[in-house]
Amino acid sequence: MDPAVLREDMVDGLESPPRDVLSDDAVAIAMRDVPRHEFVDDERTAYADREHDVLGTRVLAPSTVARLFEALSVAELEGDGTVLIVGAGVGYTAAVAAELVGARNVHAVDIARPLVFEARENLDGAGYGEVLVDRRDGADGLPEYAPFDRILLEAAVVDPPRTLCEQLSDDGRLVFPRGTGKQRLEAVSADGERERFGAVSFDPLLIDGEQSGTVERNRTAREDREHAHRAARSRRGWEQEWIEWEDAIDG
Template structure:
């Protein structure tokens, strides 16, 4: 979407004379915009697919951007031949930040990437400060995952594969146990929060808030077929709702229309399944209410290479990086 392109370029904040690396060439359009923004600087774009790289090269040549460098390569390797860079921008979903990218980014340089953790994706803007990357903004987005990273797992919770849970490799999830719990046919335990929202009011910050302190947070996906069959209580956003998973128990975000408030007619809450349903529902409602106390708050993300000491806050460890979130 043009709005997402503009948002991420704004996060990168490229200046005249900057050297920029783009991971994911696409049509070449974003590289052309970058070439305009950096003026006398340079733009290098890489793509793992030969046909995509060729198409980008062809279109850039046709529109007089021959000076943009296009390389057919695995984006996880970057482009060391033109490094170091003032900015690196990824236009594919990234689950872990490769150490190779660190080595190609100048100290003080900017890294903007759609970072994936706990089932969500945020376009995070980070500035390198020695052995740390520190965020100054993050926005909701969605991108196709980069090829070569396998830290995210997906498991069906029913035989028709119409209900799925998405989680990270470090999370203790028992898909078979969850499937047995969901398929009992018992109604969900429902628990409302104190938070109401308007029809156009975003509430994705609930997910973000929850990941800053709870390692049980993941993503629930429910297909239209499962909704038609009423296999479980409808999630707030069926294709991507935050959930808490522990042992064989599941709680997830719901939204219910109530006619008692004109400006905010929808109430957020939790639906939960399993013997500890009430406990998990209370935990999720606590996350919802914490978000409701400051709905526009965004956590600070600090990223360090794996093995480095972390700053104070909630740590999510990945093979090549350690992510710390603090409010």
């Protein structure tokens, strides 16, 4: 079947009961235009409302993507503004953002190098080659191109990383899944105002060394400090340089 027809059916299903998750006309048009089959290996199910597994990551279901962009309120930018996608994955959400604000205004980062290459290739093949995709620790964002009018964090956190909040423009908005076990979608503005949405389920935000394909997990700076502190407290005998051994023997 013609992919354009499949996209129409997909979006119609998102706009109608029982899903009824898409009401923003601009987002609906964008999702009708993005060739999702360029980002999903299985063309037969590319437009079904289901997740896919690619290179160790989840390609979000269309209904989840719709909910993210509804919360992001990109349409309020009226076609102008900058968007940062944290967790580029295979590039699909970046492509939807490119339809809304233009490919040159979309930046995406991912901690997994294979996914960065995959996203670049997919975006280029789908006609969004101007989207910048870089390999970064998501919590660090992309300060070289900040500030951003919208930041979409596609990974669960207890609180959004301070660095990402600092990269918002004055009228910026950050959308992220909040929580560990039970999660809810949440938006926070640059001035700290928060808005809560429905329940979601995302993988946690990874630090460098935890991504798929990493041989050995790197410790964070906090863990390094804790490890050094424990090691110092557990030292005995010759490791304790402050012991005067000659005095101890004479005594």
